[in-house]
Amino acid sequence: MIDLSIVIVSYNTLRLTRECIESTLRGLGGLSAEVIVVDNHSTDGSVEMILGEFPSVRLIENATNAGFAAANNQALRVAVGRHLLLLNSDTVVLGDVLDKSVEYMDGNPGVAVMGCRVLNGDGSLQHTCSMFPSPLNLVLMTLGVDRLGWPAWLNRYRMTHWDRREEREVEVVTGCYMLIRREALEEVGGLDEGFFFYGEETDWCRRCGDAGWGVRFAPVGEIVHYGSGSCRSLNYRRDLLLSRGLIGVNRKHGGVVAGAATWVVLLVFNVSRCVGYAARCAVRGGWAGSGGGRVSHFARVSMSFHTVWGRGTAGGL
Secondary structure: OEEEEEEEEEOOOHHHHHHHHHHHHHOOOOOOEEEEEEEOOOOOOHHHHHHHHOOOOEEEEOOOOOOHHHHHHHHHHHOOEEEEEEEOOOEEEOOOHHHHHHHHHHHOOOEEEEEEEEEOOOOOEEOOOEOOOOHHHHHHHHHOHHHOOOOHHHHOOOOOOOOOOOOEEOOEOOOOEEEEEHHHHHHHOOOOOOOOOOOHHHHHHHHHHHOOOEEEEEEEEEEEEOOOOOOHHHOHHHHHHHHHHHHHHHHHHHHHHHHHHHHHHHHHHHHHHHHHHHHHHHHHOOOOOHHHHHHHHHHHHHHOHHHOOOOOOOOOO
16 A cells, blocks of 8 residues: 555646646655546546646546546545545645655544645635634624634634644644545545535544544645636636535534524625625725625625525536
8 A cells, every 4th residue: 555645636727737736746755656636527628638748647537527525536436545635736735745744644643634734826824724614603704703813712713813833633624635544534434425516525524523533734844725726717606616515514514403504694794795895885986896896796696595505516506
């Protein structure tokens, strides 16, 4: 069994996927590893690029867009690593983070899932890893009080006042860089394919935690995550998919009441943002520019919010 299986799901991100694979292969160091790319029916030449430029990469081609969870599961079923890394196609691996991640997991046998420090494209910190997105935590986000510096409890959900420079137990590791131990995968199973896009990594971490495994952030190194590489064309539908994932994961782990409460909180979030940006545009005397665009965005999300109760595919969004 090799040290590490790296799974990358690609969907119309040719340039980003190339950069991701290049940085991954450079970052392997002395690890025994495999790179598996699952392409979700890209139409931008991604498949041809991978076949032509990266003969060492194992490519799985899908005839349709199977979604993030299902595509990752395809690779997880054939991967042979002691540890398995879900890596977004819009990321760049920096330094020896892969080697240090495997070293960390080998030294902490009680940890099932681990995340590392993540940077934005401009080098600023990306606040990955969080608490579970419960209705209470989402209320704090909706009210905006999670941005206050005090008391620290208000910042509990996204942990934005933590600089990610020390090890910490968390409830959710973000899926852009998510390392899982094979023994944990075999115990809790793969990603729940009822989540098409968003929510699946939160559910996975919750299941690992419920099974007694640790979910951990460790400052073993850094990656760059550009963000939204595969869903930029979705526009407002991206937020609908995100809302569907949040509602679905609360419904699965907290029941119908928790799911319904999450639906209400997120609807209030989107309506309040629409109203707030509209008021700002009215005061400033103009709808042109980003302000008017935000009003339109949140208005479209709010008007389509009746579609997000289910956990299934993106059909109709």
